[in-house]
Structures are given as C-alpha cells and as structure tokens.
Ligand SMILES: [Zn+2]
C-alpha cells in the first residue's frame with residue numbers, strides 16, 4: 041500500500057537534516073499528499089514549508105512538537121493546524137527556545153556582547169552533547185576569565201548575572217494549553233516512549249480534561265499489537281489516532297519519510313477540530329515561572 045500521509049516530520053528548523061523545501065520535495069518524490077511539519081519548539085520552518093507545499097500541490101499542516109518534563113523522563117506533545125503567526129504564541133516560543141533549545145548559545149551571545157571572548161564552537165566541543173551551564177563555565181575558565189567553575193557562576197552565568205538565561209520546565213498539561221493558545225490541536229507524541237503505558241493510562245484523564253485531542257497511535261516503528269493497544273485507548277478517551285514517521289533524515293530514526301501508514305480519518309478529524317477553533321480568540325497562555333536555580 042502506498043502511503044500518502046505523514047503527520048510527524050522534522051526539518052533544519054530543529055534537528056532535521058533537510059531544509060523545509062527539500063523535505064517537501066522528497067515528500068513529493070515518494071508520493072505524499074499530506075505532510076505535517078512538526079519541528080521541536082519551533083515554527084521557523086513553516087513559512088518556507090507552506091510556500092513549497094503550494095508549489096508542489098501538497099497539503100501542508102502547520103505543526104510543532106513541544107518537549108515537556110515529567111518525573112523520570114520527557115513527554116512530547118504535537119500541535120496541529122496551529123495559527124502559528126499569533127504574536128502571543130511566538131513570544132512564548134521565543135522565550136522557550138532561548139531558554140531551552142538555545143540556552144547555551146544564548147549565554148555565549150550575552151557574554152560576547154559584554155566583550156567576553158568565549159566561542160560557541162568551543163563550548164560545544166567541551167560539552168560533546170547537550171550544552172549546560174558547566175560547559176560554558178569551563179570555557180570561561182579555559183579562556184582565563186575565571187579561576188574556577190564556581191567563580192564563573194558567581195560572576196557571569198549564575199542567577200542575577202548578566203549572562204544568566206533562566207530555565208523553564210513545561211508539564212504536558214502546560215504544552216496542551218500552550219498549543220491551544222494558537223488554536224492548535226494537541227496530540228501526545230509517540231505515547232509508548234513515555235515513562236510507560238501504565239503512566240499514560242494514569243495521565244490520560246487529566247490530559248483529556250486539559251484539552252488533549254489525539255494520540256500518536258500509528259507511530260514509526262510501533263508493531264501491530266502496540267497500535268491495537270493504543271487505538272483501543274484512544275477510542276476509550278475519544279481521542280483521534282494520528283501517526284507519522286518522525287523523520288529527521290536518512291538513518292536517524294528507523295522509519296523513512298512516509299514509511300508509516302496513517303489513515304485519512306486522522307486528517308479529517310483534525311481538520312474538523314481545527315475548523316471549530318480557527319478564527320476564534322484562543323485561550324491565553326501564561327508561561328509558568330522559570331525553575332529556581334542558583
Ligand atoms: Zn518526539
């Protein structure tokens with residue numbers, strides 16, 4: 041069976057390999073007709089994607105994937121049919137992106153603005169993975185600005201210092217509310233990657249109360265048995281069963297672009313939900329205060 045829908049893809053606007061236009065060209069080449077671009081914490085690729093999709097006669101669904109923190113792990117929440125240009129939504133997104141995705145980079149920018157010569161490349165080399173404040177501190181030490189990690193925190197990157205960038209934590213419920221603030225439809229991404237199916241069962245009532253509308257049932261590598269369990273759960277809670285490949289680029293995830301069959305019903309139901317919301321004043325969203333740290 042030839043697939044023509046993929047509701048979970050990433051571009052260079054987050055950690056994907058292909059620029060949005062290139063991603064869509066590839067989608068076209070393999071016969072996809074409906075594609076959602078769902079970059080992590082960013083809608084930066086959507087304008088290009090919408091334009092390219094128009095040229096290629098692909099139905100582009102503007103989406104996002106928001107990372108949230110729970111005890112023992114992370115839960116990702118997808119948002120579909122976002123009115124992503126809403127200024128209030130973009131303002132929050134920028135704060136989140138600076139504070140989470142670009143936190144290390146933002147600290148280096150602030151240091152550079154004050155004439156402190158540490159480079160982002162060097163900080164990344166030191167970190168060899170996700171960048172945290174200790175890596176920036178080590179770069180400051182290496183460059184001779186401070187004698188110790190502690191001094192770097194006291195002088196430059198600790199709370200209250202000019203290169204301090206606060207850290208925010210969102211709960212899955214926060215993410216649901218945030219997506220609703222752009223009239224989008226929130227869906228739990230890859231539900232079996234959560235701290236567990238039991239946890240999911242425990243959380244579903246609260247998440248549904250908050251406004252969750254879907255469950256990513258047809259996810260990349262899930263087996264038929266897993267899909268069946270999730271479909272039953274989705275039906276119990278009247279959630280839309282969505283799906284997609286979670287494509288980032290060749291060889292990064294096991295499933296290729298368009299490599300998962302997603303029923304058209306998922307798109308129909310999402311569209312119907314979006315039609316009810318769009319054009320209306322969305323509920324406002326207030327970012328919870330940053331996490332307390334030194
Ligand atoms: Zn994810």
Ligand SMILES: [Zn+2]
Pocket residue numbers: 048050105286
């Ligand atoms: Zn993803």
